Amino acid sequence: MKYAIQINASPNSTNSGYCAYQFIKAALKMNHQVLRVFFYQEGIYHALKYSILPDDELQMTKKWSKLAKEQQIDLVVCISAAQRRGLLFDDEAKRQGKLDQDLAEGFRISGLGQLLEATLLADRFIEFG
């Protein structure tokens, strides 16, 4: 089955992002397809490259980056949600004169059209938190 996933919660506001992560791992193990994971609303905080946490905390950003690398999962961060919260992607970081962007490895930035497209292509769409 083909799944599209949306994540709305930040890593610490609820554990729904981690639930989504576990769901995706389980789905892939069962040979299902995950077409896209769309990070929306507070969910964009999963993609913050420079949120360096203490070692004993749940490292969601690193987990996603690793998953994207190993399983070629399409991790998309909503551009408008990101801009509202000050997460700078490549072009915007340059425009603001910053030395680097905020988007962690394995994530890409795009618009709500990518969410809609995923819901239309998928057999199932699941929203987490």
Place this chain on the structure above:
Amino acid sequence: MKKFLFIMDKPPHKGIELQEKLDVILTAAAFDQKVALLFLDDGVFQLKKGQQPEKQGLKETASIFNALNIYDVNDLYIEVDSLQERGLRPGDLSLPVKEFYRKDVNVLMAGYDIII
């Protein structure tokens, strides 16, 4: 084409959550999908007339709701029980809505492909 039912169950001015949900609704409508909204729980306050969120540093959402018909989003459903529990009547709302009782909501939901 898929049929989308958006569940509007949060109070209107809890941060920018509603604004961002409306963005998804407008995107779905712009993709020519069939879009309907179901207001329930504290979400029934989203349509209450005479709100002034600007005074709390929030953007107003009434104009977006009023523009929904331009996007052919005309199916607005409300759970009557939620409305009554909050002391509201359909006349307190800024848009005409179709009334549904809580016991019938599952039947309404069964008619949609995607429930967000």
